[in-house]
Amino acid sequence: MTSFTFSVAEEPTSEEIEKGRVLFAGETDFLKGVVAMDGMPPADRLEVCFAGRSNVGKSSLINALTGRKALARTSNTPGRTQEINFFTLAESHYLVDLPGYGFAEAPVAIVQKWQRLLKAYLSGRQTLRRAFVLIDSRHGVKAVDEEILSLLNKSAVTFQVVLTKTDKLKKGELEKVIAQVSTALQKHPAAFPEIVLTSSEKGLGIPTLRHIIGTLV
Numbered sequence: 247m248t249s250f251t252f253s254v255a256e257e258p259t260s261e262e263i264e265k266g267r268v269l270f271a272g273e274t275d276f277l278k279g280v281v282a283m284d285g286m287p288p289a290d291r292l293e294v295c296f297a298g299r300s301n302v303g304k305s306s307l308i309n310a311l312t313g314r315k316a317l318a319r320t321s322n323t324p325g326r327t328q329e330i331n332f333f334t335l336a337e338s339h340y341l342v343d344l345p346g347y348g349f350a351e352a353p354v355a356i357v358q359k360w361q362r363l364l365k366a367y368l369s370g371r372q373t374l375r376r377a378f379v380l381i382d383s384r385h386g387v388k389a390v391d392e393e394i395l396s397l398l399n400k401s402a403v404t405f406q407v408v409l410t411k412t413d414k415l416k417k418g419e420l421e422k423v424i425a426q427v428s429t430a431l432q433k434h435p436a437a438f439p440e441i442v443l444t445s446s447e448k449g450l451g452i453p454t455l456r457h458i459i460g461t462l463v
Contacts, residue, residue, distance in 0.1 A: 252428040255440040258457040266456030272336030274312040279329035283312050287332055289373040293340035294459055297394050298380030300346035302315055303410040306446040307380065308333070308343060311456060318446070320341055328360065340373075344378035347394055368401040375462040376438070377405040378455070383412045383443075386423045387430035399436045406438040407431065408455065 258266065271341075280286055298304050305318035317333065331343040344367075345360045368374070377398055381387055398405045407427055412420055424441060431437040442458070444451030 251441050252431055252437075254424065255442045255451075255454050255458070257454055262457045263453045264458045266346055266453055269338075269460045270312055270456050271337065272337075273334075274314060274317060274341070275334050276317065277332040277334050277340070279331050280363075281329050282363065283370065286330075286371070287340070289371055291338055291340055291373060292375050292462060293342055293371065293373050294375055294462065295342035295344050295367075295377045296380060297344045297377055297383075297405075298346065299388070299390055302346070302380045302382050303446055304343055304346065304380055305361075307408070307410065307444065307455075308341060308445075310311075310446040310449065310452050311341075311459075315382045320419070330363065334391060342374075347390060355387070365397060365401070368398065368403050374403060376459075377403050378408050378442075379405050380408050380410050381427060383409040383415055383420060383423050386426040392430070393430075395434050395437070399434050402436060404436055404438055405434075406440065406442065406458070408442045408444055408451075410444055410446065412443045 274407070277287060278285070296304050296308060308318040309315055312333075312335070318331070328345055330345065332339040333343070335341050344364060347360075368377070379391070379394060379398070381391060395405070409420075409423065409427065415423065420443070423441075427441060442451050442455055444455065
């Protein structure tokens with residue numbers, strides 16, 4: 247097995263930060279929630295998607311990126327986001343919020359339906375440039391995360407791990423989590439070799455993530 251080296255994404259320069267800010271300062275709106283492939287919007291622009299287990303902070307991250315407090319709904323109820331939600335970013339991007347995974351209380355039939363939709367989306371969107379997989383820094387990669395990582399691998403979708411809530415950890419604790427995540431990613435060739443550290447509450451890593459999205463082509 248080929249060994250990959252993973253590192254923490256560097257902070258962008260002031261010029262790169264400004265470019266990312268300008269992109270996300272453009273008009274951002276909720277477009278539609280999709281429950282089947284025939285409801286997908288036209289694949290006429292670059293898109294990135296956000297995946298993560300329930301309550302990892304996806305909605306909060308999308309809100310922080312766009313500077314809109316209530317663009318994406320936040321909830322303490324696992325599995326509230328039961329659709330693939332599309333948001334328009336200026337006239338150039340789609341931001342896509344995937345259904346949260348890892349909800350033990352959801353009915354099996356619903357979970358299977360979501361999984362089928364997710365597989366179809368990941369393998370069928372030619373304009374999808376990157377999936378950002380959110381991992382709670384307080385827990386690291388869990389078995390339930392491995393399912394989505396493997397699915398992205400099989401779908402040949404480049405994905406990048408975003409650690410959330412990093413402000414909750416001390417430096418030594420965070421370093422251990424980064425090491426654990428890096429080890430877990432070794433078996434996933436589709437993993438992009440840089441990990442993004444974020445805190446939606448504190449705004450940490452938001453300029454870095456904006457920059458990354460802005461440079462995808």
